Amino acid sequence: MAGNATRAKPEVAVAPGSENGRAVALPERFDLRSHSISEDKLRGLLRLFPEAAAEGGKVDFNRLRLALGESVETGRERFGLTWAGKADCFTAIQSPSLGTLLPAPEQSVDWESTENVVIEGDNLEVLKLLQKSYFGKIKMIYIDPPYNTGSDFIYPDNYAESLQTYLEYTGQVDPEGKVYGTNAETDGRFHSKWLNMMFPRIYLAANLLRDDGVLAISIGENELGNLTQLCNELLGEENRVTICSRVMKTGGQKGLHFSPCVDYVLIYAKDIEILGPFRQDISQNLIDKVYTKIAESGPRKGERYRIMGLYQPYLDPRANQRYFIGCPDGQLVIPPGSTFPSVATEGQIVKPTDGDGVWRWTYETYKQESDKGNVEFVKSDKTSLVTPSGKPATWNVYTRIWLNERLEEGQVPGNILERFENRHSSAELKELDIPFEFSKPSTLVKLLMSICGVGEGDITLDFFAGSGSTGHAALELAKERGGTRPFICVQLPEPTGIESAEHKAGYKTIADICKERLRRVIKRLNDSDHGKLDRVEAGKPDRGLRVYRLAASNFQVWDSARPDGVDSLQRQLTEHVDHLVKGRSEQDLLAELLLKSGYPPTTHIQGISVSDKAAYKVSAGQLLICLDRQLTHEAVRAMADLKPDRVVCLDEGFVGNDQLKVNAAQTFKTKGIAFQTV
């Protein structure tokens, strides 16, 4: 797969109805069962290679091969990473999710207004559900997956019934005695299992990245090589930005040969050509140590700066950069060397020969900068500058580098990440009174977000969220810089283990820890802002949290895996008389319909009335959803009069009134409004 190729909006993921199921009128957009290339991709391919077009909009593969000529790899031995189960990964990617996200407002903060999301669920299913709504919208993905150390838990994917596995795992359906454990090193498929888990997730996650987006993955030594190859394959080797080493701890007695003190952060761009340069803030340490001078006069009086010699010995000799400079007492100085003219004047150029020193600037630049107050003369008996006779000078010439300009420019970050050790994350969680051992310091994630350019309104996703360090980092970054930094954290409700400190503290799952940590961070930030003026409306930070929970779709799905037989068939038919799952609320349905229509679940919805029926306006009225079960001609006309782009109604709304449904379809069609029933 070409790393850089732009992917068409995927046709994998949510699909409430089944081809064999009840007659659910799913529009084309909702049908995500396709195992073939999407329309967009196909059109793109044929635009590039029109000679490969066959009848009926299909591709003539032989002609495509001819068109590609020598670019086709024909060798039998190819470079790349293979493992047991790789082919099945594509099936896992393409099999749709039959799940939904159920809103949990009771666990949330500022439900109505926030863009911050925590989803409790298996991330493969969730990534599928998010495909349409967040396709190409995420600025940064940071993940910290299991390192495959032999003791960390790897959630078992079964692509054939992936949601079912999850529902059993979380006790939402009978688990039939299944036990989920760790990926032991003694297991013959140790690396393969891990890669089978990672490949589909990174594939789907990459779809969500913006063109200027960044993927950052924390990883240990065990899987560093495999993960690098996997990412090279999925995102393109040319898009690898770097592999950072993070100091986890210093010293220690663990290990036979070396005690592991670092882990790594792999950083990939979605498209390195589009990604801007990385800069980080200049450290206070550097400011304090280096920017020690303060201008006493001139246009920049009072500003901090540092000085740098205008002569540097490492410079290659440039013809026009060796000249005389007049110092305040009239002494002429020049970089050291052996070429000197018989008569010397200020600004006189002396063509350098081998070994002659030169200034960093041409004389013109020197004059301009000098006029701006950016040159400083310092009396010195240690200068390497010389006079016109080659004798040691008594002055040195410096240029001024202003702190304010450097602060604006920032600093190119080094790829060793220090000051983010494990002990820092432990301390951070201790301060929040939350027991959890495997977290990363939120300051590490905050630094990565800021280096990668996560700005106002840019969304960050973490689908191995653990205790929610990424959400914590986003909230802190927003506080520091102002504005909002929305985040999405996805975390499996992995049980904490009955004997664990987490369990004893009342957290049954890691997802519970994640939610509670973020609620506490929000409270702490709000408390610290209490009474401050900058919390008034315009600049009000987003200190909310929307919690969702992965569950089976609100729409009954025809279960082809049920045993054959008249009774079983009869039961399933009866269940499908009402194809909405019992006990689900209108809010649940709305959340699913938003996702299926390609809107983020946080999209603002306005409740309205259409001829006495409740309806919902989405995205300034482009989408209109009516979940009433007794629709009328008047309601249909009222909806059409609002001129939305699309109307979605429940199939039940037309039950027993086929004529009304036909009329509704006609009314909407004549007004150019797409109409769907679910």
Ligand SMILES: C[S@@+](CC[C@H](N)C(=O)[O-])C[C@H]1O[C@@H](n2cnc3c(N)ncnc32)[C@H](O)[C@@H]1O
């Ligand atoms: C190393 S921890 C992440 C720690 C996190 N960075 C922090 O600072 O707290 C990895 C997390 O991924 C979660 N996880 C593993 N498989 C998952 C899956 N299929 N879906 C969602 N989360 C999963 C585990 O429960 C674990 O909490």
